[in-house]
Amino acid sequence: MEGRAESGTDDEKNVARPLTSDNIRSFVDSVDAFLFDCDGVIWKGNKLIDRVTETLNVLRSMGKNIIFVTNNSTKSRKQYAKKFLRLGLSVSEEEIFCSSFAAAMFLKVNEFPPDKKVYVVGEEGILEELEIAGFKGIGGPEDGKKLVDLKPNCYFEHDKNVGAVVVGFDHYINFYKLQYANLCIRENPGCLFIATNRDAVGHMTDLQEWPGSGTMVAAVCGSTQKEPIVVGKPSTFMMDFLLKRFPFDTSKMCMVGDRLDTDILFGKNAGCRTLLVLSGVTSLSTLEDPSNEIHPEYYSGKLSDVLDLLEE
Amino acid sequence: MEGRAESGTDDEKNVARPLTSDNIRSFVDSVDAFLFDCDGVIWKGNKLIDRVTETLNVLRSMGKNIIFVTNNSTKSRKQYAKKFLRLGLSVSEEEIFCSSFAAAMFLKVNEFPPDKKVYVVGEEGILEELEIAGFKGIGGPEDGKKLVDLKPNCYFEHDKNVGAVVVGFDHYINFYKLQYANLCIRENPGCLFIATNRDAVGHMTDLQEWPGSGTMVAAVCGSTQKEPIVVGKPSTFMMDFLLKRFPFDTSKMCMVGDRLDTDILFGKNAGCRTLLVLSGVTSLSTLEDPSNEIHPEYYSGKLSDVLDLLEE
The missing domain is CATH 3.40.50.1000 (HAD superfamily/HAD-like)
Structure with a gap:
């Protein structure tokens, strides 16, 4: 059995676990809403990361809520919705929380x-x-x-x-x-x-x-x-607005991001589950470096690993 | 009698004293070399500060060595010598230490x-x-x-x-x-x-x-x-080069500057006397603010106060 309650002692919690075919199902089942960072998770610049569309579609088909929380301030919510559309993803402005x-x-x-x-x-x-x-x-x-x-x-x-x-x-x-x-x-x-x-x-x-x-x-x-x-991550300022529209229990939300000091810290600060993907600015060696003090609950190479593991 | 030896207990040392007609003579007499910051002490931009030329001339006529130590990196020593000349001051490249x-x-x-x-x-x-x-x-x-x-x-x-x-x-x-x-x-x-x-x-x-x-x-x-x-102030890196050309006892040098966290700290780090002038970025209220931890030995409004006080 996987899940928050049995994630062990404080010491054990300080070791991020890889997503595996053994833990993926119980992990996904325990989450009502996935909060995604964009740069390094969904896309890099103007290029979608490998198989993101399929993964999001599968998660939506499982009834999961999908929300985007990005520190990128160059666009407004409206401009983000257009970018998603241009990349073939249908996302409403209301699902986007940008800095x-x-x-x-x-x-x-x-x-x-x-x-x-x-x-x-x-x-x-x-x-x-x-x-x-x-x-x-x-x-x-x-x-x-x-x-x-x-x-x-x-x-x-x-x-x-x-x-x-x-x-x-x-x-x-x-x-x-x-x-x-x-x-x-x-x-x-x-x-x-x-x-x-x-x-x-x-x-x-x-x-x-x-x-x-x-x-x-x-x-x-x-x-x-x-x-x-x-006002952006890791500050939880955006969480208040997010919870007005998506009034979930934060412990049933999972923040998925590529940065430890913004995404993962934001997730932890807000009392959410956390998944680090290694498709952006953080490498496995940075995550595992003894100087790193920010530990996600799970990590995986990229978002579509969720899909691959669910299909295994 | 004024001078370093009798500057009092540690507590008393933490209060900068104004230059006065009572202490000016013994202070100047105890210094062999004056180290001057430039911006805010000698000039502001391309304008000499009031009566700087006369003050430097009097100090030189008293046999004092005059050295310039500036954090401004926009010019080379050669370019600084030209600027001094343009402003009517004859200074050799060797007397200029810039970052x-x-x-x-x-x-x-x-x-x-x-x-x-x-x-x-x-x-x-x-x-x-x-x-x-x-x-x-x-x-x-x-x-x-x-x-x-x-x-x-x-x-x-x-x-x-x-x-x-x-x-x-x-x-x-x-x-x-x-x-x-x-x-x-x-x-x-x-x-x-x-x-x-x-x-x-x-x-x-x-x-x-x-x-x-x-x-x-x-x-x-x-x-x-x-x-x-x-490499610039408050690091004492430049002091090594300065002492090669001007092998004085640092306790007989006085750093004159307008910044606490660069000039005065540099002077103190190097074991020099220190004089803060208020003609640049530091106000009297900043100097006297309880949060300020950098205390010069003396302070005065501007460099030419030295001249005025000597003439009193």
């Missing part, structure tokens, strides 16, 4: 005054979610081509009415945006500093890892010497 | 193989000092206009022969350079990660503070999750 959405929801929940502005170091998704939530975002892609000439008497103006800076992944990061964010956070009284997430690297393309949002966030921390409020 | 020079010297001292390359996230000064020291620097300003298009199948190539990445202040910071540095540090075996310095902000122009080298360094830490070797 751009989380940033906008954080402001909403905390009653951010709609007459204040939000400066964005990040891409289109954050601006779109801010707009949907009724906030005025500035910066973002538009500031990606702005240069700074450090001439004598040069004075960098910033909007004193910016009440929050949201930092996410931004492949048009530049000195202009860094100074803008720096001045807002340092000089505008009470200005919030919100990070969508702090992933060190990510599979922005299928072939390679690239500096992730953690890079841009660290840069802003470097100049402001302040720490941000993180 | 671009320190980065090149670090590689020299550690017998970095000259057939390996050095990738630079930074400006001209680092490349020039590397060249003078016989090393092949790549990157720097030249990569400032390179864009990354995160298309499917896009593969970012980096030179496997890069054996060190040097990160300093770079107002052309971009995603291309961040990925280049990231790949070298993560994928080239044994690749060194050297930071010229970690100043959070700096007076790159006279009117304002801007994100400093600490911003670019933090960004690279963010993606690589590695910590750099810091």
Whole structure:
């Protein structure tokens, strides 16, 4: 018999178990909802990972709820739904929880005054979610081509009415945006500093890892010497919204991800089951390294192993 | 009588004293060499701070040695000597210790193989000092206009022969350079990660503070999750070179700077006297804040106070 109750002593719990044909059935049976990270689990860049569609179809046919929880802030929920469709997967906006959405929801929940502005170091998704939530975002892609000439008497103006800076992944990061964010956070009284997430690297393309949002966030921390409020994984902020729509017992949810310090930690923080897949940024040697302190319940090579093991 | 020996108990030492007409003479008399930070002490951007020239002239006329120790890596020693001249100060290259020079010297001292390359996230000064020291620097300003298009199948190539990445202040910071540095540090075996310095902000122009080298360094830490070797202040690495040319007793040297966590800490780490001037990034309230743990021996508003107090 497999399952949470008999997963052993604390010591034994610190060893992730591989998914096998012996434990797959009881594992899947004990889960009502699967929460999937996207980059490194469902796709890499714009390429679906091997046999993801079939696996999701089988899980849905078994009555499992499928939810996507991604730290990628470059797209809004609406843009994600379009990407899923383009890749041949039918997913509704309501099933997608992305960190751009989380940033906008954080402001909403905390009653951010709609007459204040939000400066964005990040891409289109954050601006779109801010707009949907009724906030005025500035910066973002538009500031990606702005240069700074450090001439004598040069004075960098910033909007004193910016009440929050949201930092996410931004492949048009530049000195202009860094100074803008720096001045807002340092000089505008009470200005919030919100990070969508702090992933060190990510599979922005299928072939390679690239500096992730953690890079841009660290840069802003470097100049402001302040720490941000993180709304993406491993923070469980998104879980509140998720549970409003999918009111399951968290112990019957399983977070499936490729990162230990975001996905697996998020799952554990939220009291969910956890499955690490090795199709993204984490290798088996990283998982098993004695310095690693984050242990998923299960691990497997890739998501479609679930399908293969169920079929065995 | 003023002086180090009678500066009191440990508790009393933790309170910086203002320079006054009562203590100025004995303080100046007890110092053989003054080490000056530049930005915020001598100049802001391209503007000399009030009466700096007269103050340095008087100190020189009293037989004091004058040395400049700056974390700014945008210029080489040669370029600094030219800047001093342009501002009407005659300073020899040998009297200037800048963090671009320190980065090149670090590689020299550690017998970095000259057939390996050095990738630079930074400006001209680092490349020039590397060249003078016989090393092949790549990157720097030249990569400032390179864009990354995160298309499917896009593969970012980096030179496997890069054996060190040097990160300093770079107002052309971009995603291309961040990925280049990231790949070298993560994928080239044994690749060194050297930071010229970690100043959070700096007076790159006279009117304002801007994100400093600490911003670019933090960004690279963010993606690589590695910590750099810091060669600028507060590391005392530059002191070894300084003492070769100016073999004074460090207790007869006084570090004069505007930053607590670089200048004053450097002075204290090296066993020097310390004087904080409030003409740069540190305010009196920051100095006196209970959370501040770095206490200079003396403080004063600006460098020329020394002159005014001597003349009283």
